[in-house]
Amino acid sequence: SREILGSEGQTIEVSAGRGFVISSNGIVAVDGSLADNKGVYYLKNDSGKFKADFISLDKAGFSFLKLGDPVDSKDKLVFAVPAFGDLEKMKIGQKILVLGSSVSSFIFDGNKDIKMSVAKSNGGAAVLNLDGNVLGIALSGETISFALISAINNALKLSDSSAATMSATPVLAP
Known part of the structure; x- marks a missing residue:
């Protein structure tokens, strides 16, 4: 889900689609039309609701988000990385x-x-x-x-290598 501003300036949380974890460090692939670096993002699964940081938007049409802190301190992040096919x-x-x-x-x-x-x-x-x-x-x-x-894995590798070369510059989500 993501936060947007309502017509009266109030913050509204709206459902934004689906995604799935693609790496053990909590990177999630999502539809790029739904996560484009504008706004605050949240990801939900059976273990709770978690803040998510925008990482990148790929030209192929998908985005990467990184799972972050739980919204409720009682929640503990649990996820599994699925097996990939060819x-x-x-x-x-x-x-x-x-x-x-x-x-x-x-x-x-x-x-x-x-x-x-x-x-x-x-x-x-x-x-x-x-x-x-x-x-x-x-x-x-x-x-x-x-x-x-x-294509997702290749983009993730490029994203990881870009982050490594820019390690002195933090990337902040909106």
Whole structure:
């Protein structure tokens, strides 16, 4: 979720979509149209609600947020990093699942440039093979509807190396 200013200047928290943890240090991949460095972000899971810092927006259409402190001091951050799959190993005719506010599926036709219709509320949903391995992220953008997990991992490596070279300059979330 994220905070926005209401018409009367009050702060309102709105649901902003989905995402999933991609690294053991609490980096979360989300739909880039929902997290663009403007505002305050929160991430929720079964262990509570946590502040999140914006890290970067990738040109492929996804963003990275970093899990932060709990909103309620009683909450303790617990998460699991899912196993990642490889779209290159998918066979024609196998099912692919999109796990968002609802579950949808489609048959892989061999085309690696997957196009799917994604509602804004499902932006950031995990795209899985039938083994439950993450193949990528569903995006609610008009031109891009899917980003491969390999693109996400490559962008994360670039983000990590950029952060290492700029270690003297702190990056602050809004």
